[in-house]
Amino acid sequence: MNEILEQLGQMGVIPVIAIDNAADAPKLGRALSAGGLPCAEITFRTPAAAAAIRLMAAECPDVLVGAGTVLTAAQAETAVSHGAKFIVTPGFDEAVVNYCLEQNIPIIPGVMTPTEINMALNKRLTVLKFFPAGAAGGVKTLKAIGGPYGGVKFIPAGGVNPANLADYLRLPQVHACGGSWLAKKQLINEGAFDTITQLASEAAALVRQAAG
Numbered sequence: 001m002n003e004i005l006e007q008l009g010q011m012g013v014i015p016v017i018a019i020d021n022a023a024d025a026p027k028l029g030r031a032l033s034a035g036g037l038p039c040a041e042i043t044f045r046t047p048a049a050a051a052a053i054r055l056m057a058a059e060c061p062d063v064l065v066g067a068g069t070v071l072t073a074a075q076a077e078t079a080v081s082h083g084a085k086f087i088v089t090p091g092f093d094e095a096v097v098n099y100c101l102e103q104n105i106p107i108i109p110g111v112m113t114p115t116e117i118n119m120a121l122n123k124r125l126t127v128l129k130f131f132p133a134g135a136a137g138g139v140k141t142l143k144a145i146g147g148p149y150g151g152v153k154f155i156p157a158g159g160v161n162p163a164n165l166a167d168y169l170r171l172p173q174v175h176a177c178g179g180s181w182l183a184k185k186q187l188i189n190e191g192a193f194d195t196i197t198q199l200a201s202e203a204a205a206l207v208r209q210a211a212g
């Protein structure tokens, strides 16, 4: 498996970020890192995404910075040129996938159905985002999907929280989980970086527990 994807698996939780002010990105990166989760999927849900990726990648070299909610190949290109080390998409978009494969950038496309999993497998992608995990049936659905797709690892996102994180992580087909609860936009805007560190550290403890 690609080294970046391996690192995401070791992280256990990928903080999903929507950030309004790019200038907050370095503080956010340091807060997550201090909590033991040196990783961020900065989503293109806000106009600050590209600049935030650039600032966090430049100022927090220990943090694995990727881009999320990437909807077009042009966004993927912007993310990569600003320093993103991996790309996450909510659905399976062939143009984004092809761009990332050509550039040798790890791509984690979103899937929800067996048909979409097949589309990803046809591109030899075996680490896939399962989205929206909770609404799509959560642990129960992932267990059922794991039967025919034994070689696929999933990153459930959408409705993952501290109460269900361990249930997801205990599934052998789960690689890591994505979630926004650790660094909600409001917390970032309020400058509540100590709270973010605390939430990251609690999530990291749950990851260790589930692994042990």
Ligand code: 3PG
Residues within 6 Å of the ligand: 016, 068, 069, 157, 158, 159, 160, 178, 179, 180, 181
């Ligand atoms: C994502 O884009 O991965 C999800 O929207 C995160 O979902 P959450 O906000 O329910 O954690």
